Amino acid sequence: MAQYRIRPYQDGDYEAARTLFACGILEHVPATYRHLLQAGRAQLALLALVAAVRAAAGCWAPALGAAVLALLAAWPLVRSLATSYVQEALETDLRDIRAAYVEPPDASFWVAEAGGVLVGTVAAVPAPEPGVLELKRMSVRRDQRGRGIARVLVREVLRFAEARGYGAVVLSTSVVQVAAQRLYEGQGFRRVGAASPSLLGSLLCFQIFDYRRELPAGPRAE
Template identity: 75%
Template structure:
């Protein structure tokens, strides 16, 4: 039996929801960094840098120092990519959660609660494409992962979408969030596209995957709301 429950967001959840989201996103910084370092472009660039500096300076010490500085610079760029995304979210929809998700038609925000504490979040808003709902802000506290919390939150959004006549649910997640990709694919989502969220993302060979789950029409469900205006693409959920 699940030791948690899914309920609608309440105003007293505000600070913990924002903190949970921020911590969850920043957890991915090491994975993004390692993903960048594993790319052949990064490895080739590092080798070329070492060779050029060694030839110019005539020794290994300056060459290895240049490599260390390059690795530090890459780490700072990855950290900047994640921090910028978090600050943007905290300053937009997560600044006024009630206005963004509870007052807006066809939207919702839910939390998973265990032992009286919020341990997970998920949100949904009408997607830019017609008759589709977008799953957003999925995050689960680290110590609660592997217990079915994320699966239950995803199913909450899918059920919400079916009940309101949406024909599909879409979402975005990053290349390094392998566990999230498997979770969504297990719920019927299929990858339909990939893109880099920014110039910095392209420099770091960081991609965001877009997923879509087609929904059968529920008997008696109302027509789905129209899609919302398209927004600039962002990084992962």
């Protein structure tokens, strides 16, 4: 397997970086659907639906049919949650990566390259909270995972933050991205909050976890 290297983003990486990000998010749709099916609130709602239809119809067939229809209807809702997030990203910061992450002095975008192919990305940008840097757009191609690429990308952001005197790095990941949660926790991040990203997310029992890692205090670079 080809060795990989981490380097700064170049304009020629534009399409590959956007595609990698989109594919990385959309691949979590099945896990999000399974998470919904396993959520106690969703199971109670499904049981209530079955009971209500059974009581109204007087037999089990319509009740079971209603349950099947509800499960089928949930899939496009779960997928729309992911696609809307991808679309928003592609139309905002990933629409002009150079303007969002290359030109600002305290932002950056890195890619991992193996065999001349882009296999990973990560970005950093100042967070709304003063003295805090946000890690964003972490993604590693599925067939390249397990090689330590994501860990090296996280460390690149941490070094970048420390060199500029930031006091902390924050990031967000979803409830279904268990491997990402383990990675960040292994790099010293701790979970500091959780919330649903939208009304649809709340209905689908989907949450975003916020993580934070404090950094050694240092002078803030100007």
